[in-house]
Amino acid sequence: MNTPINCACCTTPMHTFRCQNKVDGEITLDLCFGCQSIWFDQFESLQMAPSGILELFRLIHEHNTTPRHVWGSTLKCPRCEDRLVQSFDLCKNGKFTYYRCTQQHGRFTAFSALMVEKGFVRQLTVQEIEALAKQVQVVRCSSCGAPVDIRTQSACGYCHAPITILDPNAVEKALGQLVEGAKPPKPLDPNIVADMLLDHARQKWGAQLTLAKTGQWSSLDDNPVDLVTSGLAAIRALLKR
Template identity: 45%
Template sequence: MNPPAHCPSCRQPMVQKIFARQLYGEVELDFCFACQGIWFDDFESVQITPGGIIELFKLIHQHRDEPRLPLSEPLHCPRCNERLLHGLDVAKGGHFNYHRCLQKHGRFTTFAQFMIEKGFVRQLSAAEIDALSAKIGIVRCTGCGAPVDIRQEHACGHCRSPIAILDPAAVEQALARYQQAEVKRTTPDVEALGDAIVMREKERSRYQRERQADTLDTLDVGDLIASGAELVWNLIRH
């Protein structure tokens, strides 16, 4: 278990929360609700169970209206204090940003970018941004909180995060997908369980046959006659 991390942006102690880990155990994540960011040690972001991701989404939703601090530049690793390197990746919801430690201690991701990664937030197309810019000129970046003039830019000029929205349809689909995955993960595989029972019975039968064979090898003639007589008597009786 790692000690509580200090936020890579505001440097304040982060809040630790525990979620279920794939296969077994727990994942302990560090949150800064003021900066709306998560610190993942190693590969924790892909080790959370589907049910854990749903719980994490609920936690993010609970803190959605809290005052937000803009991210500092540069960000520093809470483990080694080295500067974090900006990264860009792609997932079902579109491109998402994060900041990783070159020493492989982990990565820092904002709430909005994590939701893009997990499919809760949908990246807007160029046509949708153009239509939105006719009504709204400036929006807040989902990655760092900086203002973005969508009449001139289709991505944040500060952190290059794409413009994205919390699409109710995307949220519904993502929740359904994770709920189904969690049910599948926690529901016993009846067929596999049946195979395991059959294999266990086969092993037990084999063990019994081997014991009987060993016992037979040690029996004398008198025992064989007695056993045969008992068998004949049982046949006659029936």
């Protein structure tokens, strides 16, 4: 049995998650639900089978009520304790960020960045950000947890991650392809998902959303809307219909 490693951010022991390897056998990954992050040893991200990605999707939703930690300015490799270096990469859904070990031990990635990489999450367009800002002016960065005032920012001012949202079309495609023998889900209307996302956010953070609309956030202890985790709940609700 693998010994749990400590989170690169909060330093608490990470949860182990076993999933199927693309080729054969299993791989063991390390998750921190408080920091909404995952540690990949070298090349492990590329080794995840589609079924493992989908199971991780479910786990993230199941732990979406875990209190969220805002990432600190210094992240250390859980293998060698060297400082991790922020890096960026591109995929078809846009830019995503992660923190890599210069000794090539692996990388520390936010759940949302992994979901961008795997095609579940996409960046919001300028027009979408402007429309959302009329209803919810402050959101939580899905990568590091910092608040982002979308009236003036199109990316997180702290970690520079773009504003992302769960893509219902990608989720629909993944469920249809990855769940063997399952009945294909009904098409998901992105407009309905967006409405449900906001409804879910209002129910969960009611008073805080009122503050967000007036720009009266006082501290990081408040709870801005996380467009990815809120989207998880909304889409799962739709799929159960």
